[in-house]
Each structure stands twice: as structure tokens, then as C-alpha cells.
Amino acid sequence: MLPNPTASAEVASGASPWDQVADRLRAGGLRWTPQRRTLIEVLREHEGHVTASALIARCKERDRTTTPSTVYRTLDLLEELGLVRHGHGHDGREEYHILPDQVHGHLYCGGCGKTWEIRPETGAVIVEALASQLGFAVDLSHVTISGRCAGCHD
Amino acid sequence: MLPNPTASAEVASGASPWDQVADRLRAGGLRWTPQRRTLIEVLREHEGHVTASALIARCKERDRTTTPSTVYRTLDLLEELGLVRHGHGHDGREEYHILPDQVHGHLYCGGCGKTWEIRPETGAVIVEALASQLGFAVDLSHVTISGRCAGCHD
DNA sequence: TTTGCTATTGCAACATGTTGCGGGCTCTGC
DNA sequence: GCAGAGCCCGCAACATGTTGCAATAGCAAA
Numbered sequence: 001m002l003p004n005p006t007a008s009a010e011v012a013s014g015a016s017p018w019d020q021v022a023d024r025l026r027a028g029g030l031r032w033t034p035q036r037r038t039l040i041e042v043l044r045e046h047e048g049h050v051t052a053s054a055l056i057a058r059c060k061e062r063d064r065t066t067t068p069s070t071v072y073r074t075l076d077l078l079e080e081l082g083l084v085r086h087g088h089g090h091d092g093r094e095e096y097h098i099l100p101d102q103v104h105g106h107l108y109c110g111g112c113g114k115t116w117e118i119r120p121e122t123g124a125v126i127v128e129a130l131a132s133q134l135g136f137a138v139d140l141s142h143v144t145i146s147g148r149c150a151g152c153h154d
Numbered sequence: 155m156l157p158n159p160t161a162s163a164e165v166a167s168g169a170s171p172w173d174q175v176a177d178r179l180r181a182g183g184l185r186w187t188p189q190r191r192t193l194i195e196v197l198r199e200h201e202g203h204v205t206a207s208a209l210i211a212r213c214k215e216r217d218r219t220t221t222p223s224t225v226y227r228t229l230d231l232l233e234e235l236g237l238v239r240h241g242h243g244h245d246g247r248e249e250y251h252i253l254p255d256q257v258h259g260h261l262y263c264g265g266c267g268k269t270w271e272i273r274p275e276t277g278a279v280i281v282e283a284l285a286s287q288l289g290f291a292v293d294l295s296h297v298t299i300s301g302r303c304a305g306c307h308d
Numbered sequence: 309t310t311t312g313c314t315a316t317t318g319c320a321a322c323a324t325g326t327t328g329c330g331g332g333c334t335c336t337g338c
Numbered sequence: 339g340c341a342g343a344g345c346c347c348g349c350a351a352c353a354t355g356t357t358g359c360a361a362t363a364g365c366a367a368a
Contacts, residue, residue, distance in 0.1 A: 029314090029315080029365090031314095031315055031316065031363085031364050031365070032364075032365090033363080035316085036316095067318055067319080068356095069319085069357080070318075072355065073356095088242060088245075088297075090296070092242040092246030092247065093355095094354080107288070109290075122284065122288065125279070125280075125287075126283060129279040129283070130272075130276065130299075133273075134276065135303065135304030135307075136302070136303055136304065138300075139301045143242075143244075143298065145292055145293075145294070145296070145297055146292075147284070147290055147291045147293045148291045149288075149289070149290055150288065183335090184346090186334075187333075187334070189347070190346095206325080207325095219348085221347075221348055221349080222324080222326095223326075223347085224348075227326095227346080228346095247324070247325095
């Protein structure tokens with residue numbers, strides 16, 4: 001593990017955004033609790049997307065007393081801090097994008113059940129189409145678009 | 155409104171696709187029950203989109219003994235018959251499109267909370283982008299895309 | 309260290325869907 | 339119009355989220 005400099009100004013290269021969570025919370029008059037620590041630890045172990053229920057399960061492994069409402073509330077907080085983003089899978093269930101580096105959408109194939117990310121170039125076409133035709137600023141990351149992939153056409 | 159070209163055979167003028175439901179069910183060895191009749195009656199009164207819970211509530215008004223599981227199961231059946239299509243609203247809750255004349259997507263504005271339909275021309279751009287770049291056949295009707303409308307930009 | 313403010317937790321209840329099961333009802337064949 | 343076959347219903351239990359409330363516990367000031 002890296003040493004933890006906890007710089008208040010800019011982050012030294014190599015530091016993880018998670019290291020600052022405690023301070024960022026306290027700076028806002030919020031609190032650093034064992035339950036929040038547990039969730040952060042779990043999130044550090046993941047990348048990409050995780051369902052809410054998977055996160056709850058992992059938290060329970062570390063702390064048997066974990067309750068779902070606390071996890072959901074903490075995730076809301078982390079979303080406000082920009083550390084996660086929530087979206088909905090093809091079936092409407094919640095999914096969390098961890099440390100979203102860039103906004104990207106998702107495709108779900110009803111044939112094979114796989115999920116793909118929409119590459120920025122492709123996403124840009126969609127965003128642009130809705131922006132120019134309707135003046136609508138799309139947040140592609142919120143939903144999973146369904147359909148059939150190239151390998152599953154009829 | 156356009157006439158509805160859904161069925162392969164022609165529909166006599168004035169006839170509603172709902173009139174054929176009973177026969178179409180029986181033709182498949184399925185049954186025409188009071189619970190199904192109630193739901194059909196409710197669906198006839200609606201157009202466009204309805205949430206599942208709204209349908210359940212309306213069914214309960216007509217028949218106090220309505221149970222949710224029956225409604226959901228019947229809606230699944232009707233979806234197989236092509237009379238409704240389900241999708242997910244911006245919050246992941248189920249929504250049903252009644253008598254979908256053409257596939258269309260939906261936009262939800264997180265600012266004002268309104269929902270718009272994506273016009274076929276606009277939808278075509280999106281479908282085309284994903285088809286040509288990824289070979290992915292999008293079903294736009296399944297999800298509600300979130301964002302901010304022209305009136306709600308910052 | 310102690311004290312006090314109040315953010316946070318865990319519980320309980322609720323909302324929305326899903327699923328397995330036993331008994332009842334629809335339909336068909338006679 | 340009766341009886342048999344099996345589709346369907348309602349129930350109960352569960353899965354996933356959300357919300358209100360009283361009690362707890364973080365944090366900072368004294």
C-alpha cells in the first residue's frame with residue numbers, strides 16, 4: 001500500500017481519491033463512520049460496474065451487521081462527491097459505476113446477456129443528435145440500452 | 155392518429171385489437187378469465203404509457219380482489235401477443251407502452267421531471283450510429299434516457 | 309477529557325416486482 | 339351438460355429499494 005500523505009491541496013500522483021473521502025466528508029460537517037469505512041474498502045476492490053446488491057453482500061462479508069439502507073444512503077453521498085455514479089441495468093436494477101473517468105453508456109444484448117460499453121466516439125454521435133435536434137443534454141451513463149449484438153441477430 | 159398496422163391480417167374498421175384478445179388466447183390453448191378481462195378493459199382506457207402500479211390500481215378499482223402477481227403475469231402474456239411493450243422509466247420502474255404503433259424511445263429531464271418521446275427521425279440517428287459502428291440492433295423503446303431538456307440547462 | 313450538537317445508524321414499514329405452490333376455474337370432448 | 343386436463347389464480351415468501359423515527363455515536367469546543 002502507498003503511504004498516505006492526505007494532501008489538502010492537490011493530490012500527489014499515485015494517491016487514490018478514496019484516501020480523501022474521510023477528509024472531504026469532515027470538511028462538509030459530515031462524519032467518518034465504521035459503516036462508511038467498510039463500504040469504501042469494498043469499493044476500492046472493484047472497478048467498472050457493480051450492482052447495489054453485490055456491494056451490500058460484500059459489505060456484509062466484512063461486517064455482518066451491515067444494513068442495506070445505510071449502504072444506499074452512503075452511496076448517495078458518494079455520488080454527490082463524484083466518486084460513484086448510479087445507473088440502471090437492462091432490468092431496471094441499480095448499478096454503480098466506480099470512479100467514472102469518463103461518462104459512457106452501456107449496451108445490453110438480450111440474446112447473449114452480455115453488456116458492452118459505448119465508446120466515446122459512438123456516444124458522441126448520440127449525444128450530438130439529441131442536442132442538435134432537441135436541445136437535450138443526454139446523460140448516457142444513467143441507463144443501459146437494450147437490443148441485440150452483432151452475434152445475436154436472429 | 156394513424157391506423158394501426160400491427161396485425162398481419164387486416165383489421166376491420168372500428169375493430170380494436172383488444173376485441174381479438176380472447177380468441178387469440180384460446181387459439182393458443184390459453185384461457186379467458188375475469189382477471190384478464192378486467193386488465194384489458196383498463197388498458198382500453200389508456201393510451202401511450204402507464205406504469206405497472208397505475209394499472210394495478212385501476213384494476214383494483216374495478217375488482218377489489220386484484221392481486222399484483224396476476225396483473226404482472228397477464229402483462230407478460232400481452233407482451234408476447236404484441237399488445238403492450240414494457241420498458242423502464244428513468245428510475246428503473248416498469249412502464250408499459252400500450253399498442254405500440256411504432257418503436258420510440260423516451261427522454262426524461264432530471265430538471266423539470268417531464269418525459270418526451272424521441273421522434274422517429276431522431277431515433278433513427280441513434281439506431282443507425284450503433285448499428286453501423288457496432289453492429290448492434292438497438293431497442294430504443296426499452297429504456298428512458300435521462301438528461302436535461304433545453305429549458306433546464308443550468 | 310468531558311460535554312453537547314446533530315449527523316448517522318438500524319429498525320420497521322412500505323413500495324414495487326418476482327416466484328413456487330396448491331386448489332380452483334376454463335375449456336374441450338363426449 | 340358433465341367430467342377430465344391442465345392453465346391460472348391467490349397466497350406467501352422473497353428480492354430490491356426507499357423512507358420516517360428514535361437512539362447512538364462522531365466530532366469539535368471547552
